[in-house]
Amino acid sequence: MTAVAIKMYTEQEYLELERAAEYKSEYYRGEIFAMSGASRYHNRITENLSGEIxxxxxxxxxxxxxxDMRVHIPENTLYTYPDLLIVCGKPEFRDQEFDTLLNPSVILEVLSSSTEGYDQGKKFHLYRSLRTLVEYVVIDSQEIRAAVYRKGSNGMWILASEAADLEGSIEIGHIGLTLKMADVYAQVEDLR
Structure with missing residues (x-):
């Protein structure tokens, strides 16, 4: 059996392709990965979060x-599209296209069945290379469950806040926001 060669791209080639593409892709260490579409619940939760934030x-x-705002992490080459992000202070961009942010303070990812492991594992590990990132928030779209991870003054990440029912809430401390799960999951039926 012969191995299939994987085409490798430079970051500049990726950006040229991505800026002309009709769909979004991520980039990591020379490889381009197509992103899948989001479910109805994923989109509803993202919109609810956007409104609250x-x-x-x-x-x-x-x-x-x-x-739709791409984030780049120069330390590990990742280009990705978080579901939501917050930047405090002046946004820093990769170039004059102003479509690739370098300094998010808070990143929020809405988990789906196809991304849950990646978002909570490898992607979170890669995000931690961002010197400006102080909080990482994950919200499940398949069950009522949310968590906030916060970087301590020693650089270590801890679980700072979590909730697993509609009566609960999580706190994004960097911006002083308490998110009620009932608001996060508004108009999302059938989840437990």
Whole structure:
């Protein structure tokens, strides 16, 4: 049996292809990975989070971006699209296209069956290379479950807040926001 060669791309080749593409892809160490579409619940939860975060940030020096803002981590080459992110202070971009952010403060990922392991494992590990990242939030789209991981002053990441029912809440401490699970999962039926 012969091995199939994997085409490798430079970061510049990836960006040129990505900026012209009709669909989104991630990049890591020379390889390009197509992203799958999101479920109805995934989209509903993302919209609910976006609304809550917009209200919390109104009039503050932080701003949020949705899943169309690409993030790059130069230390490990990853280019990816978080479901939501928050940047406090002046956004820093890779180039003059202003479509690839380098300095998110908080990243939020809505988990789905196809991404749950990656989002909580390898991707979280890669995100931790971002010097500006202080909180990582994961929200499950298949069951009522959410967690906030926070970087301590010693650089170690800890589980800072979690909830597993509609009466619970999580706290994004960096922006002083308590998210009620009932608001996060509003109009999402059939989850336990």
């Amino acid at each position: 917009y209200l919390a940030l109104k009039g503050k020096s932080c701003q949020s971006f949705s899943r």
